[in-house]
Amino acid sequence: xxxxxxxxxxxxxxxxxxxxxxxxxxxxxxxxxxxxxxxxxxxxxxxxxxxxxxxxxxxxxxxxxxxxxxxxxxxxxxxxxxxxxxxxxxxxxxxxxxxxxxxxxxxxxxxxxxxxxxxxxxxxxxxxxxxxxxxxxxxxxxxxxxxxxxxxxxxxxxxxxxxxxxxxxxxxxxxxxxxxxxxxxxxxxxxxxxxxxxxxxxxxxxxxxxxxxxxxxxxxxxxxxxxxxxxxxxxxxxxxxxxxxxxxxxxxxxxxxxxxxxxxxxxxxxxxxxxxxxxxxxxxxxxxxxxxxxxxxxx
Amino acid sequence: xxxxxxxxxxxxxxxxxxxxxxxxxxxxxxxxxxxxxxxxxxxxxxxxxxxxxxxxxxxxxxxxxxxxxxxxxxxxxxxxxxxxxxxxxxxxxxxxxxxxxxxxxxxxxxxxxxxxxxxxxxxxxxxxxxxxxxxxxxxxxxxxxxxxxxxxxxxxxxxxxxxxxxxxxxxxxxxxxxxxxxxxxxxxxxxxxxxxxxxxxxxxxxxxxxxxxxxxxxxxxxxxxxxxxxxxxxxxxxxxxxxxxxxxxxxxxxxxxxxxxx
Numbered sequence: 001x002x003x004x005x006x007x008x009x010x011x012x013x014x015x016x017x018x019x020x021x022x023x024x025x026x027x028x029x030x031x032x033x034x035x036x037x038x039x040x041x042x043x044x045x046x047x048x049x050x051x052x053x054x055x056x057x058x059x060x061x062x063x064x065x066x067x068x069x070x071x072x073x074x075x076x077x078x079x080x081x082x083x084x085x086x087x088x089x090x091x092x093x094x095x096x097x098x099x100x101x102x103x104x105x106x107x108x109x110x111x112x113x114x115x116x117x118x119x120x121x122x123x124x125x126x127x128x129x130x131x132x133x134x135x136x137x138x139x140x141x142x143x144x145x146x147x148x149x150x151x152x153x154x155x156x157x158x159x160x161x162x163x164x165x166x167x168x169x170x171x172x173x174x175x176x177x178x179x180x181x182x183x184x185x186x187x188x189x190x191x192x193x194x195x196x197x198x199x200x201x202x203x204x205x206x207x208x209x210x211x212x213x214x215x216x217x218x219x220x221x222x223x224x225x226x227x228x229x230x231x232x233x234x235x236x237x238x239x240x241x242x243x244x245x246x247x248x249x250x251x252x253x254x255x256x257x258x259x260x261x262x263x264x265x266x267x268x269x270x271x272x273x274x275x276x277x278x279x280x281x282x283x284x285x286x287x288x289x290x291x292x293x294x295x296x297x298x299x
Numbered sequence: 300x301x302x303x304x305x306x307x308x309x310x311x312x313x314x315x316x317x318x319x320x321x322x323x324x325x326x327x328x329x330x331x332x333x334x335x336x337x338x339x340x341x342x343x344x345x346x347x348x349x350x351x352x353x354x355x356x357x358x359x360x361x362x363x364x365x366x367x368x369x370x371x372x373x374x375x376x377x378x379x380x381x382x383x384x385x386x387x388x389x390x391x392x393x394x395x396x397x398x399x400x401x402x403x404x405x406x407x408x409x410x411x412x413x414x415x416x417x418x419x420x421x422x423x424x425x426x427x428x429x430x431x432x433x434x435x436x437x438x439x440x441x442x443x444x445x446x447x448x449x450x451x452x453x454x455x456x457x458x459x460x461x462x463x464x465x466x467x468x469x470x471x472x473x474x475x476x477x478x479x480x481x482x483x484x485x486x487x488x489x490x491x492x493x494x495x496x497x498x499x500x501x502x503x504x505x506x507x508x509x510x511x512x513x514x515x516x517x518x519x520x521x522x523x524x525x526x527x528x529x530x531x532x533x534x535x536x537x538x539x540x541x542x543x544x545x546x547x548x549x550x551x552x553x554x555x556x557x558x559x560x561x
Contacts, residue, residue, distance in 0.1 A: 038384055041385045042387050042423075042424030044426040044454075045424045046423065048427070049495060066385070068384070072302075072304040104307055105311065108381040108384050109314055109340075109344045116303065121303055151306070151325060152325070152326050217335050
């Protein structure tokens, strides 16, 4: 590994096979790349060839989609072992997974399914994260989900659920700002309030992606976390709100379906970088103004 | 209060069976029998798995058309959903599913084409090993050749069909769209990925028997004997050259080296 593993507090891009050649050919100025761990769990072949070449020049974040942390059933230890092999091989700067489940009775549903926010689920999710962190020998980040249904027996808010899991396990959080807008719209709460209440000190990474619009049976707006288009203006606004309070964080552009040309993804990444420097400048101004006011008061 | 285990069991059952209503315990609109909210999960699962299968089986899809393929894939996914969170090689049994899929019985070679496409996928993700050049065989003394064993590339897959599999595949993947395909003539193929690209090669008569014996750990002499039984004109030198040119050989075990290891 030629480049340090550490993920810088700047924008990164979700690496797609379509862009291997563009990245290796142009060596674009990208802070870091992220891949879905499960796409690199084959024995060999082109995926490893290209990822190894890209890892030589860029820090890497590993994002799991199959550990099924929110499942009632036990973790798949064989899968966890595959995950560890990948972590050892590529030395990622960040490792993350979802607050969701995807496997039941051995069947893998290839989707991130919702968890009821109960004390029982907090306990199960925390046990699973403890085990993952033990096997991987490191802290992981847990991502807030996009949800289309909620459960009648939920006993707490999503934020309280996440806060409790962080306290119990010492894990960090991955704040997916697009998921915030999707879930807030679908479940009828305020996205701004959610962001304002999010424990940003625990956030090690931010996700930005595009969503599709639909309507539910009652004709209410239903947003779908499709990752198939550019980041929406409302999501950019939520993102600005997030970094205005929490400061710059590693921020990923996720575009997994209808993948565009490399330059389009690169442009999205630049937008995130620009927003981070703008907000950093505003924060500095605010801090200076604040300390001047303090001095004025003291004087 | 509903336990997590029961809740997830009900949710999983409704995901896989579209005739079931949305699971109990979900809130408000999601409760409707055909809830669009719950259907997002059903659609996500089905659409993403169908898409994965379309990427794996482009020739099958081209042969039967997009709508037929989607319907077949949907039935397959409900019957044999993924059993692993690693989807890279999902669809191994799609060929045998198609063999017995009544709506496809007019296309009896469909299963073989699917097996070939899956073998390509499996070879794509197989372990990487540098193939040996044929020059290395020159170091083996002539008297030892018969009892020498060849270790073959981990990506090598062999398929034999009562249909002209290699020709059908070439005709349906766009590389030789107008080639004549003689349906009376069965073909055997080798699938291999010596470097980054997956090769599909038509095997000459006797080639399948020869290579499958080598793959089973038999000596060159035994493998050649078996090949001669199926094709009297089998020529060892030609086949050995073909095998090395393909990049299929990764190690040569002469009897002496075997002895050293023991």
